[in-house]
Amino acid sequence: xxxxxxxxxxxxxxxxxWQNLFWAAVGCFIGTLVGVLPGIGPVSxxxxxxxxxxxxxxxxxxxxxxxxxxxxMYGGSTTAIVVNIPGEASSVPTAMDGYQxxxxxKAGPALAVAAIGSFVAGTISVIALTLFxxxxxxxxxxxxxxxxxxxxxxxxxxxxxxxxRALLKGIISTALGLTAALxxxxxxxxxxxxxxxxxxxxVGMDFIAIIVGLFAITEVMVNVEQRISTISEMEIKSWMPxxxxxxxxxxxxxxxxxxxxxxxxxxxxxxxxxxxxAYDLEKRVSKHPERFGSGAMEGVAAPETSNNATSTAxxxxxxxxxxxxxxxxxxxxxxxMMYGLQPGPMLFIQNPDFVWAVIASMYIGNxxxxxxxxxxxxVWVRIVRIPFYILGPLIVFCAIVGTYSVRFQTFxxxxxxxxxxxxxxxxxxxxxxxxxxLASVLAxxxxxxxxxxxxxxxxxxxxxxxxxxxxxxxxLAFVSIGRGIWAQITAxxxxxVTDDAEY
Amino acid sequence: xxxxxxxxxxxxxxxxxxxxxxxxASTLITGGAEHRLPPETFPMVVGCLLLLCxxxxxxxxxRIRGADFAIxxxxxxxxxxxxxxxxxxACYIVLLxxxxxxxxxxxxxALMIWYLKRSQWLTAxxxxxxxxxxxxxxxxxxxxxxxPAGFLFG
Numbered sequence: 001x002x003x004x005x006x007x008x009x010x011x012x013x014x015x016x017x018w019q020n021l022f023w024a025a026v027g028c029f030i031g032t033l034v035g036v037l038p039g040i041g042p043v044s045x046x047x048x049x050x051x052x053x054x055x056x057x058x059x060x061x062x063x064x065x066x067x068x069x070x071x072x073m074y075g076g077s078t079t080a081i082v083v084n085i086p087g088e089a090s091s092v093p094t095a096m097d098g099y100q101x102x103x104x105x106k107a108g109p110a111l112a113v114a115a116i117g118s119f120v121a122g123t124i125s126v127i128a129l130t131l132f133x134x135x136x137x138x139x140x141x142x143x144x145x146x147x148x149x150x151x152x153x154x155x156x157x158x159x160x161x162x163x164x165r166a167l168l169k170g171i172i173s174t175a176l177g178l179t180a181a182l183x184x185x186x187x188x189x190x191x192x193x194x195x196x197x198x199x200x201x202x203v204g205m206d207f208i209a210i211i212v213g214l215f216a217i218t219e220v221m222v223n224v225e226q227r228i229s230t231i232s233e234m235e236i237k238s239w240m241p242x243x244x245x246x247x248x249x250x251x252x253x254x255x256x257x258x259x260x261x262x263x264x265x266x267x268x269x270x271x272x273x274x275x276x277x278a279y280d281l282e283k284r285v286s287k288h289p290e291r292f293g294s295g296a297m298e299g300v301a302a303p304e305t306s307n308n309a310t311s312t313a314x315x316x317x318x319x320x321x322x323x324x325x326x327x328x329x330x331x332x333x334x335x336x337m338m339y340g341l342q343p344g345p346m347l348f349i350q351n352p353d354f355v356w357a358v359i360a361s362m363y364i365g366n367x368x369x370x371x372x373x374x375x376x377x378x379v380w381v382r383i384v385r386i387p388f389y390i391l392g393p394l395i396v397f398c399a400i401v402g403t404y405s406v407r408f409q410t411f412x413x414x415x416x417x418x419x420x421x422x423x424x425x426x427x428x429x430x431x432x433x434x435x436x437x438l439a440s441v442l443a444x445x446x447x448x449x450x451x452x453x454x455x456x457x458x459x460x461x462x463x464x465x466x467x468x469x470x471x472x473x474x475x476l477a478f479v480s481i482g483r484g485i486w487a488q489i490t491a492x493x494x495x496x497v498t499d500d501a502e503y
Numbered sequence: 504x505x506x507x508x509x510x511x512x513x514x515x516x517x518x519x520x521x522x523x524x525x526x527x528a529s530t531l532i533t534g535g536a537e538h539r540l541p542p543e544t545f546p547m548v549v550g551c552l553l554l555l556c557x558x559x560x561x562x563x564x565x566r567i568r569g570a571d572f573a574i575x576x577x578x579x580x581x582x583x584x585x586x587x588x589x590x591x592x593a594c595y596i597v598l599l600x601x602x603x604x605x606x607x608x609x610x611x612x613a614l615m616i617w618y619l620k621r622s623q624w625l626t627a628x629x630x631x632x633x634x635x636x637x638x639x640x641x642x643x644x645x646x647x648x649x650x651p652a653g654f655l656f657g
Contacts, residue, residue, distance in 0.1 A: 396611070
């Protein structure tokens with residue numbers, strides 16, 4: 001099933017129903033709020049709110065979650081520009097020039113350029129998503145269990161290898177995520193594993209509880225430790241950018257969209273990576289590179305444009321292969337699974353209404369966000385002033401309500417708290433969190449695909465190398481792991497490393 | 504564990520021991536032996552991975568002779584705040600069933616905001632009251648979710 005305007009129009013018909021428009025608007029608003037609020041990033045925001053959407057129909061729920069995600073990417077620029085505190089890693093380059101512009105009295109135009117860049121990137125990327133995703137899904141229809149296993153294995157290996165110099169820590173993080181997911185019943189045989197006779201443990205650890213703990217509770221712990229209470233006294237008098245502000249940015253918008261989108265298709269290339277790449281590219285092609293870091297409008301446009309392009313690009317492998325390329329996509333994958341939907345090529349065949357409605361809603365969401373972001377810049381800046389002593393307890397409340405509402409078990413909230421503490425120590429000790437999240441979400445699918453593959457091959461693992469597509473993925477996975485190990489071995493001298501990836 | 508090197512050695516050893524424990528636990532798994540992928544295989548592989556990588560991390564860090572740096576641990580007040588925050592969450596979870604979501608949420612929010620900012624007790628009460636009302640009206644009454652309502656609203 002390839003791209004067809006009929007499907008897209010059908011998607012628009014569903015996305016334009018008043019319920020879905022309402023949830024998209026709510027998602028855009030909450031997402032921007034999440035991005036604007038200090039101490040809570042897009043992944044934490046989605047993780048906290050995901051279980052709360054359980055009461056909605058799947059299409060409305062995922063439309064809302066997707067809106068929250070790209071709304072948060074839009075909103076993240078506000079704290080970076082106004083108070084020099086990047087809401088998330090991808091906004092770090094934005095802060096470098098954005099805050100300088102704010103000090104020159106150009107905070108409003110800088111925020112407007114960020115919003116326009118995000119709109120341009122979001123719109124171009126969603127057009128590319130509309131065209132690419134069904135083509136890839138068509139290709140992926142021939143996938144059997146060996147191909148799926150190889151694909152997920154490759155996804156995990158790429159994320160581990162992108163743990164930078166902390167390769168061992170990346171593998172440990174993955175193994176810990178797998179261990180958590182193994183507690184409970186074996187998906188193939190139903191045998192109890194790692195339960196030690198406890199009836200409570202038989203139900204297993206829900207990955208939503210793990211994700212909420214790792215992001216929301218950890219975030220609260222880190223913020224209360226630092227006693228963050230961000231207060232900005234900056235007033236925004238005018239948000240309308242002048243032609244001089246916008247003129248140098250048009251090329252930046254297009255280049256950064258291309259960089260963000262194409263890199264965003266690769267597993268592990270989070271917005272934090274692509275925003276730095278786009279910023280660096282702009283600095284290189286600029287006729288005045290010396291202005292970067294001291295208030296260049298292109299320095300704001302590049303990271304904000306590319307991180308939105310990357311956010312949308314992540315939906316291509318998620319919808320086509322069921323492969324999350326970033327922690328936020330892993331959380332959304334968890335959401336799809338929570339609603340009983342199987343992401344991957346069959347999604348386009350079995351649930352075309354759902355997938356096209358979500359894609360159509362992204363076009364609408366982008367317009368909504370531009371409308372929300374430009375005139376409400378002053379309001380968002382005031383929201384930055386909400387202190388963490390109010391926000392922190394409310395985050396915990398949302399996390400508890402969200403986690404409990406998935407299975408209505410108190411055990412899940414304890415798991416959330418436990419992983420909050422684990423996440424805190426992982427951040428302190430430089431362990432990347434992304435591999436753990438991906439492993440906990442993918443573990444069951446990985447093991448099921450492995451079991452089914454071995455059943456097909458009469459127990460021979462050679463099946464992963466005799467089927468061409470699976471072989472390509474396995475070779476890429478081993479090359480990725482091998483490259484990581486080689487980098488460790490050939491390092492001139494062992495050195496202390498910390499995690500340098502986003503989470 | 505003040506420096507990254509010391510922390511990596513300690514954590515590496517801890518992870519390796521945890522790997523040994525997982526390997527041992529996987530030997531206790533029974534049933535499903537006739538399957539191509541017996542249920543103990545994955546835990547065994549993961550246990551071995553933890554053992555290998557934990558040992559590797561500890562050994563690699565032990566060999567380091569170069570520059571080291573301190574971990575940004577919280578100061579005394581930071582530790583106290585974190586412990587109180589965690590204890591607050593734990594009490595919230597314990598009280599969730601007996602008191603119900605609205606009352607437990609009211610107590611948690613009011614006490615935590617008051618703890619984090621003593622001077623803002625009125626703000627704490629107002630926000631706690633709004634949260635309790637929202638949790639009851641939205642989650643229990645309107646959405647009909649199976650949250651414990653507690654003795655006040657049960």
